[in-house]
Amino acid sequence: MRFLLPHLIDAAAERSPDQEAFRFNGTGVPYAALASQSNRLAGVLRTLGVAPGDRVGLYLPKGLEAAVAVYGILKAGAAYVPLDPKLPAARLHAVLNDCGLRHVVTTDALRSRLDGLAATTPLRHLVGPTDHAEAAVPSISWSDVEAAPDRGWSAAGLTGHDLAYIMYTSGSTGLPKGIVHTHASSLSYATLAADVYGLRADDRLSGFPPLHFDQSIFDYMSGPSVGATTVIISEGHMMMPASLSQLMADERLTVWYSVPYALVQLLLRGALDQRDLSSLRWVLFGGEVFPPKHLRALMLQWPQARFSNVYGPAEVNQCTFHHMDTPPADDAVLPIGPIWPNAEGLVLGPDEAVLPPGEAGELVVRTPTMMQGYWNRPALNDRAFYHRPRAGGRTDLFYRTGDLVRQDEAGTYWFLGRQDRQIKARGYRIELDEVEAALLAHAAVAEAAVYAVPGPNGGHQVQAALLLHPGPAPTPREILAHAAQNLPAFALPARLDIIDQFPRTSTGKIDRRALRARAVTTT
Amino acid sequence: MTVAERIATYIANELLGDPTTTVAADENLLLSGRLDSIGVISLVAFIESDLGVTVPPEDVIIDHFISIEAMVAYLAQREDAAPHA
Numbered sequence: 001m002r003f004l005l006p007h008l009i010d011a012a013a014e015r016s017p018d019q020e021a022f023r024f025n026g027t028g029v030p031y032a033a034l035a036s037q038s039n040r041l042a043g044v045l046r047t048l049g050v051a052p053g054d055r056v057g058l059y060l061p062k063g064l065e066a067a068v069a070v071y072g073i074l075k076a077g078a079a080y081v082p083l084d085p086k087l088p089a090a091r092l093h094a095v096l097n098d099c100g101l102r103h104v105v106t107t108d109a110l111r112s113r114l115d116g117l118a119a120t121t122p123l124r125h126l127v128g129p130t131d132h133a134e135a136a137v138p139s140i141s142w143s144d145v146e147a148a149p150d151r152g153w154s155a156a157g158l159t160g161h162d163l164a165y166i167m168y169t170s171g172s173t174g175l176p177k178g179i180v181h182t183h184a185s186s187l188s189y190a191t192l193a194a195d196v197y198g199l200r201a202d203d204r205l206s207g208f209p210p211l212h213f214d215q216s217i218f219d220y221m222s223g224p225s226v227g228a229t230t231v232i233i234s235e236g237h238m239m240m241p242a243s244l245s246q247l248m249a250d251e252r253l254t255v256w257y258s259v260p261y262a263l264v265q266l267l268l269r270g271a272l273d274q275r276d277l278s279s280l281r282w283v284l285f286g287g288e289v290f291p292p293k294h295l296r297a298l299m300l301q302w303p304q305a306r307f308s309n310v311y312g313p314a315e316v317n318q319c320t321f322h323h324m325d326t327p328p329a330d331d332a333v334l335p336i337g338p339i340w341p342n343a344e345g346l347v348l349g350p351d352e353a354v355l356p357p358g359e360a361g362e363l364v365v366r367t368p369t370m371m372q373g374y375w376n377r378p379a380l381n382d383r384a385f386y387h388r389p390r391a392g393g394r395t396d397l398f399y400r401t402g403d404l405v406r407q408d409e410a411g412t413y414w415f416l417g418r419q420d421r422q423i424k425a426r427g428y429r430i431e432l433d434e435v436e437a438a439l440l441a442h443a444a445v446a447e448a449a450v451y452a453v454p455g456p457n458g459g460h461q462v463q464a465a466l467l468l469h470p471g472p473a474p475t476p477r478e479i480l481a482h483a484a485q486n487l488p489a490f491a492l493p494a495r496l497d498i499i500d501q502f503p504r505t506s507t508g509k510i511d512r513r514a515l516r517a518r519a520v521t522t523t
Numbered sequence: 524m525t526v527a528e529r530i531a532t533y534i535a536n537e538l539l540g541d542p543t544t545t546v547a548a549d550e551n552l553l554l555s556g557r558l559d560s561i562g563v564i565s566l567v568a569f570i571e572s573d574l575g576v577t578v579p580p581e582d583v584i585i586d587h588f589i590s591i592e593a594m595v596a597y598l599a600q601r602e603d604a605a606p607h608a
């Protein structure tokens with residue numbers, strides 16, 4: 001039976017106990033050991049008071065412990081909340097409070113940042129670091145977890161409707177919002193993706209995205225659903241394309257899934273001519289647009305591999321894909337493909353009218369892989385879904401993607417842009433309004449305009465122009481450092497200009513379009 | 524300034540934007556989160572222009588860039604290998 005995510009690893013452990021579930025820096029954890037270690041962690045968490053329905057934070061670098069922690073938390077009946085170790089303290093603080101994290105799995109190196117937040121958050125206990133008397137929050141070490149008894153695991157009292165994870169992403173108001181997925185929605189995605197991409201037990205998946213990035217569900221859940229091996233890629237390898245390509249060759253990876261940015265880095269700096277990557281059979285990319293000339297070069301570099309453009313917001317995990325038949329021309333625009341199985345897509349116009357093919361509108365999607373909603377955000381949840389009336393007073397719930405698309409006569413969708421001011425940079429969502437709010441938080445800033453310009457290797461780059469109050473003027477660097485207290489690094493403007501006056505529209509508003517056009521012509 | 528000091532100063536001033544911070548020669552820059560992929564690219568460009576060494580992509584690997592110490596060792600090895608004029 002499989003109705004909860006841990007059933008995936010326990011079933012694989014029964015079928016092939018010695019097969020490695022995850023590998024990291026040359027070391028692997030077999031499915032049997034993963035099943036047993038996650039039982040131990042679940043037992044420890046229960047002893048510490050974690051109950052079904054609770055949330056447990058994951059504040060860890062990439063590694064085998066993180067994989068054990070994901071399944072241990074799920075077996076305890078709690079939802080895991082992955083926290084980016086690079087989050088600024090203010091943002092970490094906001095997330096801890098927003099979803100009421102009392103327990104966090106972390107490391108010795110990272111615990112000090114959590115200890116500092118103990119007084120103003122519900123944080124009660126850490127798992128992973130060595131305990132010491134002066135610490136603000138008590139902890140139980142990872143070796144104690146490993147030495148804890150394995151009392152097996154029971155799914156009693158848990159159902160597929162229980163929460164599996166909450167993934168935080170930028171919110172336009174400045175407060176990050178938590179995307180809530182259940183066991184049912186993530187299991188539905190994990191197994192569907194495994195079917196669509198024909199995953200097999202002998203596949204070796206690239207664990208490129210960190211756990212706080214939605215693409216990780218494919219590596220951490222779809223892989224185990226077929227008993228495959230996921231090779232978790234370290235932070236160092238993520239930054240060093242030539243090391244990464246060596247690892248890909250040594251580990252004989254077969255299936256890759258990441259943002260295009262990572263693949264462009266591999267192409268440009270990965271010394272690919274010197275690597276045997278003939279084991280790669282499928283390359284999936286998504287999260288932003290892949291610059292066609294780089295995609296073309298990569299497809300010519302790896303002719304044996306199939307390439308697919310994958311689309312879907314974290315709220316539904318994925319909902320379309322487009323298989324590339326041939327390398328694209330330099331000026332090609334790639335479609336995002338038809339809606340995938342077990343999903344229905346509609347294009348909505350103003351007033352929620354369903355538009356026919358050929359017309360541009362907002363893509364809305366109905367699928368069992370859809371999130372339950374945003375954590376504790378009733379107003380946001382009211383706006384996030386479209387309710388289609390059905391007979392008997394029922395309604396169908398569609399997630400409103402906010403993405404503008406057009407469907408052609410063949411049923412293929414084409415991505416046209418956003419309805420709001422959200423952009424993607426290296427696959428991360430950035431709300432330009434949130435960046436403006438963070439810049440305006442500096443006392444010297446009178447007005448701020450933030451806009452996106454095309455980045456050097458595709459994707460977007462955030463830039464900003466500011467008008468200061470009269471008086472002592474801070475440097476752009478000081479203003480950025482101030483904003484960095486609240487914004488993740490990927491959202492910080494790459495360029496910040498202090499100007500004397502803004503271009504204005506006829507109604508006196510800042511003309512962001514003119515600023516952007518000026519930035520594009522001068523860079 | 525030694526090569527190590529120049530690299531440390533560049534990381535503090537340009538990549539971290541904080542001249543008051545210190546970067547220890549043996550700090551694991553890839554794990555500490557003080558370098559990111561864009562930082563690595565900038566750092567390689569700095570080393571190439573400041574020290575006049577060409578760093579080919581296949582040399583930009585973890586072993587050579589994990590810490591300032593490792594970078595210095597790599598650059599010394601490059602110097603030894605270079606033909607003397």
